[in-house]
Amino acid sequence: MRIDTKHLKRRRQMQSLMWGVFRGSSLVNAAALGIICAFLFVNGLPAISWEFLTQPPRDSMTAGGILPCIIGxxxxxxxxxxxxxxxxxxxxxxxxxxxxxxxxxxxIRLGIANLAGVPSVVFGLFGLAFFVTFFGMGVSIASGVLTLTILVLPVIIGTAEEALKSVPSTYREASLGLGATKWQTIRLVVLPAALPGMLTGAILGLSRAAGETAAIMFTAAVFFAPKLPTSLTSDVMALPYHIYVLATAGTEIEKTRPLQYGTALVLIALVLGMNLIAIVLRARLQRKH
Incomplete structure (x- = not known):
């Protein structure tokens, strides 16, 4: 059998080219993340101190810390x-x-997919009209939580459904063949096997919820809260909205620049920390099942 060396050479060249494209794309993404993190680390680290992490803001947001923002x-x-x-x-x-x-x-699936592409400011306006005004919840934790719930639902539904689809049908057939009901099969067989994949959606949703500004600026977050929240009806400060306030409000923008970068650095560290906890939990569940 005669081998077409030219054709084989072209295939190898195309393979090398696509491999280079994929590797280059990965490097670009990694470099962008590294540059952003390094920029925030260099500019925000001087602002990080024990007082910054444990005290509320003072002097019209130009001094003090961000403890209420972290808790919120x-x-x-x-x-x-x-x-x-x-x-x-x-x-x-x-x-x-x-x-x-x-x-x-x-x-239903089309609606979920379209809901995932709706801008977050639209969710914020919906939460303002529906939870804050119509139900009379006011600007509160409850209004913000419910608004963020609607915002992250499409991501969680999509990843949870894919996780369920990844469970082999033989698991279901074996369980039903042993006499289990459909609900017992789902609860005892399918859900434990799909839970690690579902937690991936939870991680993505948690990251998005923690970093949202527009969805909470109308429903939960305030410019300044003198006390820590005590109930679901309390308003709160939040790191994303605090960064927005420091970067846009007042005449002391340059003076608060270190605080802006420091707050952004804490936000990234907080999101990474919560994600790390979820990832560790997911890894343990994967080893268990």
């Missing part, structure tokens, strides 16, 4: 995930395990 961001992001994750998983179970293929299911 944790409450809003974790609270939204506590509401959104069960709802998203339940919706994914219905779509993947119970719903019959048809127009209704296609419309």
């Amino acid at each position: 961001t944790v409450i809003l992001s974790v609270g939204s995930m506590l509401v959104a994750f069960p709802l998203g998983v339940c919706a994914a179970i219905y779509l993947n395990e119970y719903a019959r293929p048809g127009r209704t299911v296609r419309l």
